[in-house]
Amino acid sequence: MATLQLASWATNLTYANLTTGVLTAANKSFYNWAGCAIGGFASQPAPQIALNTTLSPFSGPPTSSILGANGSIALGFADAQVAALVNGIASHVDDYDDTHLETIIHPAGPVASALLAIAEAMGPVSGQDFMTAFVAGVEAECKLGLSVYPQHYDVGWHITSTTGSIGAAVAVSKLLRLDTPHTAQAIGIASTQVIGMQVFFGSDTKAFHIGRAAQSGLLAALLAQNGYTSADTALEAKYGWLHVTREKGLDVADVKAIELRVNPEVLVLTGKTAPTTGLEAKFSIYHAAAIGLLYGEATPSQFTDEVVRNSTVVDMRTKVNVTEDEEVPTDAAYVSVEFSDGTTLDKHVEHAKGSLENPLSEAELKTKFMEQVTLAIGEARAERAYEAFTNAGGMEDVGRIRGMY
Amino acid sequence: MATLQLASWATNLTYANLTTGVLTAANKSFYNWAGCAIGGFASQPAPQIALNTTLSPFSGPPTSSILGANGSIALGFADAQVAALVNGIASHVDDYDDTHLETIIHPAGPVASALLAIAEAMGPVSGQDFMTAFVAGVEAECKLGLSVYPQHYDVGWHITSTTGSIGAAVAVSKLLRLDTPHTAQAIGIASTQVIGMQVFFGSDTKAFHIGRAAQSGLLAALLAQNGYTSADTALEAKYGWLHVTREKGLDVADVKAIELRVNPEVLVLTGKTAPTTGLEAKFSIYHAAAIGLLYGEATPSQFTDEVVRNSTVVDMRTKVNVTEDEEVPTDAAYVSVEFSDGTTLDKHVEHAKGSLENPLSEAELKTKFMEQVTLAIGEARAERAYEAFTNAGGMEDVGRIRGMY
Incomplete structure (x- = not known):
């Protein structure tokens, strides 16, 4: 329930809920973050390397400020993704930002870096909406931090960024006015990007953690807004954030059954007994066996929602x-x-198709390629694509592949 | 040594080292990846959500192909960062790509998605160079996987993407012809982005892991090329990739000493005894105490390389x-x-400056802000920035802050 509870709390938070004390603290935290970013950009090479020589060539429309950059160099804007990353780096590069002492989290960096960048790109965002989103993100980070500190920290994680991507996702989701289910998906996508280990303290990479956490949370919220799915038990599930980043998981789950005898790893990977979509069915040995019997093959055509629900x-x-x-x-x-008349048919598969000992033949691999590609771009282009990609190793410029099919 | 050994091996690998068997396997793996990506883009919503509604607004110059997209929609290109992400998603969305059975790693996805995107952006890249880089990346993933499998997997990590960001970084570093030290830094920056947990299997987020791993590795190599620093013990250090993603770390290191008496957490964070740079000195309680005594303050001015080496x-x-x-x-x-004459001066700091019980006053926080920002953009603009950021909570459009200072 942790994931949905957090999402629900954030969705329902309003500006009217924020006490004067909270607003005062949020305001200080935000402007202190800005000061750190503006000063940090000028003081250390890290944010400048990230912006000038690394990310400028990849930046989209310059909707969002690079704090500090317009004081020292020409380029003062970038797209929101790049701005979130660079501002996050700059705000932490002096290790001079705010601290939540109970968890050693620096909460403002990931949240404010993501929020300001997307607020600029979105168009009018009121200060009240902005501060409500900021508080939601910071609260998410610190509550998550309290739930895993100190074990999570003692393992070696950099707790500001590991909680930061989730805090940024919560904050941006709030700004985008996502509902609870979509916010939960955003939390999921953010939580699977676990940024930051302590070995990098004392190098440029520590500050990178904050920028990448901001950017990861921003991306997560945007993907969730557009319907990208993750898991609404992302935080609390056995193989989710709280457990994976703290302790070893247990061994494979128990299973009953008789007609298939396989290595236990098969059930770790494909143990879903009742898939409801084609995507889920790929993790179901039960489905694979069923369609193998019914269709005699296991290609994408047998992993559609229709077939899974047949x-x-x-x-x-x-x-x-x-x-x-x-x-x-x-x-x-x-x-x-x-069979129902008592007849039994036994089969021993020594090596699964696609294993080292039983590889796809050149012809089978071509069939697989052509089947996928023909569906996408038609047979004639698929043939040309096959020629192009199979001959990549002899090309003078692999970049020209795209013009060949 | 693991980080430098891997970097050195990759740096020294040549096309002439690749046997016919390796080249044949690499070629098959690469073109099968392309088939999966082209087919995958059309077959599932995940890569289309990522590209069309989410990342298009942020894409920079369209240097790199979106595999499959030019068959179904108008936009067939994006910047290399976006292309690496989307192609990675598309190549894995059908769970139909190649598998290294010993580790259950799907090795081609993260590596090829990063490599093709940057190869197109770089200009002429020969097939021989491309395949050498591809082999380096795949080998890095599988060797890393073997070193941590099955424990790493049993914890709940998605091993394709957790090793994939590192494999992609090695491959792109190879293509960029980075030397061993720079490749080691790239491995570090990639390894601190730990992408993918198993709770997301059966959702769109599983394929996202592969795309984000590709993109993370690509970004890591580009940052390292431009001098961004990380750690050349990133893989093997106590708080580095191999340990952090597998087991709990041990408790804080032992220390001797007498004149400072502090909570053990202080040494976890700031235990560096002999810092050599300003950045390292921020993690040294020894430096903080020394400059406190010598300078009477601890601002960024006391954390420069010059002061640290004084x-x-x-x-x-x-x-x-x-x-x-x-x-x-x-x-x-x-x-x-x-003191040397036997005099002793004792001081009990009840609450450190900046703690909840001893916060910076409004004036002190302003001083801190102004000091940082004035260095960056001059005093007049710093004053305006202070006005703007302190009043953000009351604004109708926070995005206009940038025009106010």
Whole structure:
């Protein structure tokens, strides 16, 4: 519930909820961040390297300020993604920004760097909306930090940036007025980008953590706004943020079953018993076995939502049982199909198709390529693409591939 | 040594080292990746959401292909950063790309997505150079994977992307002809971006991991090329990639000493005894105590390389001893200065400046802001910036701040 609770709290926060004390603290934190960024840009090479020689060639329309840059060099603007990164670096490069002493988090950097950059790109954003979003992001960072400190820190993570990408995502989601479900997806996409380890303290990379956290959170919120999916148990799930960044996970889950005998790793990867979409079905050995029996092949055509929800397929999946066996190699399987009249059909797959010992032939690989590419751009262009990509190793300029199909 | 060994191996790899078997496998892996990306772009919403509605507004000059996009929509190009991300998503969205069975890594995705995007942006890149870089990146991923598998995987990390950002950095560094020290820095910057947890399997975010790993590795190599520093023990250090992503770190290191008595956390953060640069000195309680005594203040002016290397300061640092004491709160310190005639001066700092109980006053915070900003853009503009940023909470459009100073 942690992910949805955080998302719901942030979605429902209003400016009227903010006490005078909170507003005063937020205001100080924000302008102190700006001072650090403006001063930091001029004081250290890190933000200038990031902006001038590295990211300028990739910047899109210059909607957003690079704090400090218009005081010292010509380029004072960049796209919001680049601005979030560079401002984040600049704001932390002097290690002179605000500190939440209980967790050693510097909360303003990731949140303000993402927020100001996107606020400029979005057009009119009121100070009240901005400060509400800022508070939401900072609160998210510090609450997350409190929930994992000190273990998370003692492992070696740089807690400002590991919580910072999530705080930035919450703040930007708030500014974009995302609802709770979309904010939860943003938290998910942000949390899977775990930025920052302590080995880099004392190098330019420490400040990079803050910029990349800001940028990662911003990207997460924008993706979520546009319908990109993640997981609404991102924080609390066994293989989610809180556990993965703190402790070893447990071993593979238990499973019952009988007709398939496979290596336990198969269930770690593909243990979904009741997939509901084509995407989920790729992680279901039950689905793979069912469609193998029903269709005789396992290509993208058998991993569509339609096929996954087909009642015959659903029915066949419930008949698949899986037994784990350490003795079975990871690329092998024992399959036993029992028919209603008592007949049994046994098959031992020594090496799965695509393994080192049973590779796709040149012809099979071409078939796979052509099937995918023809669907996308038609057969004639697919043939030319095949020629182009198979001959890349002999080209003088691989960049010209795009003109060849 | 792992970081430098990997960097050195990659730097010295030549096309002549690649056997026919390696080249054949690399060629198949590369063109299969292209097929997956071209087909994947058309088959699933994830790469289209990432490109069309999310990243198009931020794309810089369109130097690099979006594989599959020119078959279905108008926009077929983007800047190399965006292309690496979107092609990485598209190449994995069908979970149909190549697999290194021993580690369950899909090696081509992060490496090829970064390489093709930057190769197009760079101008002529020969197929031989391209394939050499591709092999370097894939080998880096799989060797790293073997060194941490299965523990790393069992914790819950998505091993394709956690190793993928490093593989992509190695590959792009190779293409850029970086030397061993610069390649090591690139490995560092890539390794601190730990992308991907298993909770997202079955959602759009799984494929995002591959794209973001590609983009993170590309960015790391470009930053390193331009002199951005990280750590050349990034992989093997106690708080580096191999350990942090696998197990809890140990507790704070032991220290001797007497004149400073502080909470043990102080040494976790600031335990550097002999800093050689201003940046390192910020993580040295020894330096902070020395300059506090010598200068009476601790502002950015006392954290320059010059001050850090000043012989009087160096000498004073060696006279500082630190004792850990769990009973001392994290924001407090006991300082005892003993003079050569036997006189002792004792000071108990109850709450450090900047802590909740001893905050900077409005005036002190303004002084801090002005000091930083004046250095960057002069006093008159700094005053205007102070006005603008302190009043952000009342603005109708925070985006207009940039025009106000």
